Amino acid sequence: MARLTPEEVKAFLIDTLQVSGAAYREVDNTLLLAEVTVEIPPLFFDPPRLEKQTLNLVFTPEASANYPGAELVIPGSYRLNWFIDGLQERGNYTLQHFKFTGAAAKSEKALAALRPELKKALPLSSPAEEARPFLLVNYTLSFQTDELQEELVSLGLDMVSGTITPDFFRCLGEAEALPGAPETGVATPSYTLEAAFALLHQYLEELVQARDPRWVNEARVRYEEELTCLYQYYQEDQRDFGDFHSRALDLYDKFRPRVLVRPVNVGLLYLPVLVYQLPKEGRKEKTVLRYLPFLDKLETSGEFESPTIAKARARKQ
Amino acid sequence: MGSILTTPGEFAPQLEFFTKPEEIIKGIHRQEWDSWAAFRLRLRAAEISLFTGFDDELLIYPHLRERWRQCGLIPYPHQEATVKRVIGELRGRALLADEVGLGKTIEAGMIIKEYCLRGFAKKILILTPASLCRQWAAELSQKFALYPVLAKADFDWGRYDLVISSLDLAKQEKHRKVIEGLYYDLLVVDEAHKLKNPSTKNWQLVSRIRKKFFLLLTATPLQNDLKELFNLISLLRPGQLGSYRSFRQHFMVDKRTAKNQEELRSLLGRVMIRNKRGPQIKLPRRRVATMPLSLSGEETEFYRQVTGFVKEEYRKGERAAVNRLTLITLQREICSSSFAAATTLFQLSQKASVAEAEKIVTLMELAGEVKENTKMNLVEEILRQTGEEKVIIFTEFLATQRYIHARLKRKGILSLTFDGSMSASKKDFTLGRFRRDPAHRVLICTESGGEGVNLQFCRTMINYDLPWNPMRLEQRIGRIHRLGQTREVYVYNLISRGTIEEHLLNLLLEKVRLFEMVIGDLQRIVNYFAREKSFEARVMGALVAAENERELSRNLERLGDELLSRLARKEEWGVDDLIMAPDDSDRRPQGGGPEDQAEDMGRAPAATADQIR
Numbered sequence: 001m002a003r004l005t006p007e008e009v010k011a012f013l014i015d016t017l018q019v020s021g022a023a024y025r026e027v028d029n030t031l032l033l034a035e036v037t038v039e040i041p042p043l044f045f046d047p048p049r050l051e052k053q054t055l056n057l058v059f060t061p062e063a064s065a066n067y068p069g070a071e072l073v074i075p076g077s078y079r080l081n082w083f084i085d086g087l088q089e090r091g092n093y094t095l096q097h098f099k100f101t102g103a104a105a106k107s108e109k110a111l112a113a114l115r116p117e118l119k120k121a122l123p124l125s126s127p128a129e130e131a132r133p134f135l136l137v138n139y140t141l142s143f144q145t146d147e148l149q150e151e152l153v154s155l156g157l158d159m160v161s162g163t164i165t166p167d168f169f170r171c172l173g174e175a176e177a178l179p180g181a182p183e184t185g186v187a188t189p190s191y192t193l194e195a196a197f198a199l200l201h202q203y204l205e206e207l208v209q210a211r212d213p214r215w216v217n218e219a220r221v222r223y224e225e226e227l228t229c230l231y232q233y234y235q236e237d238q239r240d241f242g243d244f245h246s247r248a249l250d251l252y253d254k255f256r257p258r259v260l261v262r263p264v265n266v267g268l269l270y271l272p273v274l275v276y277q278l279p280k281e282g283r284k285e286k287t288v289l290r291y292l293p294f295l296d297k298l299e300t301s302g303e304f305e306s307p308t309i310a311k312a313r314a315r316k317q
Numbered sequence: 318m319g320s321i322l323t324t325p326g327e328f329a330p331q332l333e334f335f336t337k338p339e340e341i342i343k344g345i346h347r348q349e350w351d352s353w354a355a356f357r358l359r360l361r362a363a364e365i366s367l368f369t370g371f372d373d374e375l376l377i378y379p380h381l382r383e384r385w386r387q388c389g390l391i392p393y394p395h396q397e398a399t400v401k402r403v404i405g406e407l408r409g410r411a412l413l414a415d416e417v418g419l420g421k422t423i424e425a426g427m428i429i430k431e432y433c434l435r436g437f438a439k440k441i442l443i444l445t446p447a448s449l450c451r452q453w454a455a456e457l458s459q460k461f462a463l464y465p466v467l468a469k470a471d472f473d474w475g476r477y478d479l480v481i482s483s484l485d486l487a488k489q490e491k492h493r494k495v496i497e498g499l500y501y502d503l504l505v506v507d508e509a510h511k512l513k514n515p516s517t518k519n520w521q522l523v524s525r526i527r528k529k530f531f532l533l534l535t536a537t538p539l540q541n542d543l544k545e546l547f548n549l550i551s552l553l554r555p556g557q558l559g560s561y562r563s564f565r566q567h568f569m570v571d572k573r574t575a576k577n578q579e580e581l582r583s584l585l586g587r588v589m590i591r592n593k594r595g596p597q598i599k600l601p602r603r604r605v606a607t608m609p610l611s612l613s614g615e616e617t618e619f620y621r622q623v624t625g626f627v628k629e630e631y632r633k634g635e636r637a638a639v640n641r642l643t644l645i646t647l648q649r650e651i652c653s654s655s656f657a658a659a660t661t662l663f664q665l666s667q668k669a670s671v672a673e674a675e676k677i678v679t680l681m682e683l684a685g686e687v688k689e690n691t692k693m694n695l696v697e698e699i700l701r702q703t704g705e706e707k708v709i710i711f712t713e714f715l716a717t718q719r720y721i722h723a724r725l726k727r728k729g730i731l732s733l734t735f736d737g738s739m740s741a742s743k744k745d746f747t748l749g750r751f752r753r754d755p756a757h758r759v760l761i762c763t764e765s766g767g768e769g770v771n772l773q774f775c776r777t778m779i780n781y782d783l784p785w786n787p788m789r790l791e792q793r794i795g796r797i798h799r800l801g802q803t804r805e806v807y808v809y810n811l812i813s814r815g816t817i818e819e820h821l822l823n824l825l826l827e828k829v830r831l832f833e834m835v836i837g838d839l840q841r842i843v844n845y846f847a848r849e850k851s852f853e854a855r856v857m858g859a860l861v862a863a864e865n866e867r868e869l870s871r872n873l874e875r876l877g878d879e880l881l882s883r884l885a886r887k888e889e890w891g892v893d894d895l896i897m898a899p900d901d902s903d904r905r906p907q908g909g910g911p912e913d914q915a916e917d918m919g920r921a922p923a924a925t926a927d928q929i930r
Binding site: 004012015016018019071072074075076077078079080081083084087088090091092093094095096137138140142143146148149150151152154169177179180193194197198201204205208209211216219220222223224228229230231232233234235246247250252253254256257258259260261262263264265266267268 | 348359556560
C-alpha cells in the first residue's frame with residue numbers, strides 16, 4: 001500500500017464523503033465526524049438493511065490519544081480500506097469534455113516551442129476549436145511471480161489517430177471537466193472501441209516486454225533452486241515420477257511470471273484541438289496545424305514551409 | 318540468461334487480462350456515467366491500494382490495530398519477527414515450532430492475514446485436530462477478522478475460500494478426492510507432529526494437496542527418531558534434507574543420534590523457526606506448591622494391597638495374567654483415586670482366571686470401603702481459599718473426574734467437566750460457559766480434553782494426580798501459563814504421603830528441579846528414556862524392584878542421578894540442539910532456569926494453601 005501522510009488520508013476521506021454526499025464535520029484539525037450509511041449484510045437481512053452510523057475519525061496516534069474511542073484511520077487500516085472498497089462502485093465510467101481556457105499568446109508560445117520555424121509566422125490568425133475523442137483507460141498491472149509488484153498505468157488512445165499517450169491522466173492536470181460530450185465540432189473517430197482496446201492491449205504487451213527483466217530473472221533463479229531441491233528428494237529414492245512431475249508443475253505455477261491486468265476505470269473524453277490555418281504560399285497548399293494543448297502536441301496537415309526556407313528557395317529560383 | 322532447467326520461453330511474462338474488452342465496452346454502452354470527481358477518486362483509491370513490493374512493514378498492524386485494541390491482543394516482538402521471516406526470507410513455507418504457549422496460532426493467524434491483505438492468498442485451508450477446529454475459527458474471527466467455514470460437506474471445499482477442517486475429515490475418501498483437485502494459496506497444518514510417517518493417510522494427504530504457501534505448526538517437531546524429522550521437513554520442502562538415503566548417510570549415526578550437526582542445523586534453520594522462553598520472551602511468574610496429605614486408614618490399606626498386587630504381577634514378567642501397561646495404569650490410578658483404580662480392577666476381574674479373580678475382587682471390596690478421598694478435602698480447602706478465582710483441576714482419569722464433579726456438587730460448588738470424548742461443539746460450549754459464567758468456577762479436565770486448549774484467562778490449577786511423564790505435566794501447566802497470561806500462575810500438586818507419587822515428585826522437584834527447567838531439557842529427558850524404556854516404565858521398574866519405601870527412594874534417587882548426568886553431558890539432543898547455534902546462549906535451554914519462569918514453593922514439606930496466598 002502506498003505511503004500516505006495523515007493529511008493525505010484525511011483529504012482522501014473528505015473527498016470520498018463529498019462524492020458520496022455524506023455529511024461530515026471537521027471538529028478540529030485532528031477529528032473528523034462523518035455520518036455514513038452502512039449496509040447490514042444480507043446474511044442477516046434480506047434485502048440488506050441500510051443504517052446510518054456516525055464515525056469519529058482521527059489520523060494520527062497522538063490524536064487517537066486525545067480522542068479515546070475515535071477510530072484511527074491510517075494506511076492499511078480497516079476503515080481506510082472500507083472507504084476504498086466503497087468506492088469500487090463509483091467512478092467506473094465517465095464521459096467528459098474539456099475546454100481550452102488559455103490565452104492565444106500562450107498557445108502560440110507553445111507552438112513556437114514545438115516548432116521554432118513557426119516563430120516568424122506569428123502571430124497567427126485565431127484558431128478554430130474542435131473536440132477530439134479519447135479513450136482513457138486506467139489499468140492496474142500486477143507483476144506476479146512468487147513476489148508481487150503493482151503499478152498504475154494510465155493510457156489515453158486518440159480515437160482519430162490511434163496514437164497512445166502514456167500517463168494520460170496526469171496530462172489532464174487540474175483542468176475543469178465538463179460532463180457529457182460537446183455539442184458541436186466533434187472529430188469523427190477512426191477507430192471502433194473494439195479496435196481501440198486491441199491497440200491498448202498491444203501497447204501493454206510491449207510495455208511489459210520492455211520492462212527491466214530482473215523481476216523475471218530473479219524468479220527464475222529461485223524456481224530453479226526449488227526444482228533442484230525437489231529433484232534431490234526424488235532422484236535417489238526413485239519415487240513416483242508422476243508425483244515429482246505434479247510438484248514441479250506446482251512450483252512452476254508459483255514462480256512463473258505473469259502480469260495481471262485489471263482495468264480501474266474508463267473515460268470517454270473530448271479534448272480540445274486548436275486548428276490553425278496558415279496562408280497559402282506560392283504553389284504550396286494551405287497548411288493546417290492542429291495543436292492539442294492538454295498533450296502539448298502538434299500535428300501538421302498540408303505542407304508547411306518555414307519563412308527561412310521559403311526565402312532560400314525564392315533566391316535560388 | 319542461460320539455464321539447463323528452463324527455457325526463456327517458459328519464463329516469458331504472460332499477460333492475463335482480468336476483464337475482457339467486450340465487458341468494458343458493454344459498460345460504456347450502458348452509459349452509466351459517473352462524475353469526474355468520482356472518476357478521479359476511484360483512481361486515487363486504486364493508487365492508494367497498490368502493492369508496491371515487500372518492505373519491512375507488515376500490513377496487519379495498521380489494519381488490525383483497532384480490533385486488537387478492542388480485544389486486548391498485543392503481538393510480541395518474537396511473533397512479529399516470525400511473521401516477517403516467514404513472509405520474507407522463508408517465502409511462505411515454514412515449520413513454526415515454538416515451545417508450548419508462545420503463540421504459534423497467533424503467528425499463523427498473522428501470516429494468513431498478511432497474505433490476504435497483500436493479495437497473495439485467497440484460497441486457504443487449515444487442517445487441525447478435530448478438537449481445535451472451533452478454537453481456530455474463534456481466534457481467526459475475533460483477532461484477525463477472518464471468517465472461516467468449518468468443513469462439513471464435500472462441496473464446502475470448492476465453495477468457500479477459507480476453510481478449517483480436521484485432518485480426520487479431510488482424509489476421508491470422498492473429501493480427499495475433492496481437496497486434491499483444488500489448488501490452495503496457503504495450507505496450514507496444526508499439531509503437525511502427527512505427520513511424521515509418510516505411509517500414513519495424514520502425511521499422504523498433506524503431501525498431495527497442491528499449495529503455494531505452507532505452514533506446519535508443532536511444538537515437538539522432533540521426539541524420538543531423526544527419520545520423523547526428515548519426513549516432516551520433506552513434507553514442507555521435499556529435498557531440503559536431500560533424499561532419505563543421503564540424509565541417513567550424512568546426518569545420522571543411528572536413528573536417535575545425529576552427526577554433522579552444524580550443517581543439519583543450518584539446513585533446518587532455513588525452514589524452521591523455534592521461539593523459546595528465555596530472557597527475551599518472559600511470562601508471568603509461576604508459583605508451584607506441593608500439597609502433601611496423609612491418606613486415611615482405608616485408603617492406605619487399599620493403596621498397599623493394590624501396589625502389592627501390581628508388584629507381584631509385574632515381577633512375573635511374561636507369565637503375568639495382566640499386561641505391564643495395564644499394571645502401570647493401575648498403579649497410576651491408585652494414586653489418583655480409589656474410583657479410578659476400581660474401574661480397572663473391575664475390568665481385570667472380568668478377564669481373570671478364578672484364582673486371580675478372587676484376589677481382584679478382594680481388592681475391589683477394599684476399594685468399596687474407601688468412602689471419601691482425602692485429596693478432595695484438600696481440593697475443597699483450596700477452593701475455599703481461592704475465593705471467586707476460576708480453577709482448573711486436572712486428572713488423568715475419567716472416574717476421578719466424575720468423583721470430583723459429584724463431590725463438588727454435593728458441596729454446592731458448580732463445576733464443569735471437560736474430556737476428550739466430548740464433541741467439538743460441546744467442548745466449545747463448556748469452555749465458553751466456564752469463561753463467562755461466574756457460577757461455574759471449576760473446570761475438571763482430563764489430559765486428552767485439555768490438549769491444545771487455551772485457558773489463560775484462568776491462573777489457578779490443581780493437579781489432582783501427577784502424570785508420570787514430565788512433559789505431560791508441563792503441557793498441563795502450559796494451558797494457563799502461556800502468552801496472554803497477565804497474572805501470576807498458581808499450580809497446586811496434590812501428593813499422597815507414602816505413595817509412589819510422593820517419591821516421584823521428590824525426584825522431579827528436588828533432584829531434577831523440573832519446574833525450573835525449560836522445555837528443551839524436558840524434551841531431552843523424554844528422548845533419553847525413549848531409547849530404552851519410557852519414563853513411566855523406569856519409574857515402575859524402580860517401584861517393583863523396591864521392597865520398602867527406603868529402597869524405592871533410593872531407586873528413584875539413582876534414576877535422578879542418571880538423568881542429571883545425561884543432561885550434564887548433553888548427549889541427548891533435542892530439537893533445540895539441532896536448530897540453535899552453541900553460542901546462541903540467550904536462546905538455549907538454561908539449566909538453572911530464568912527467575913521469572915518458575916518459583917517452586919513446594920520444597921517446604923508442609924506447604925499449605927495459606928502459605929501460598
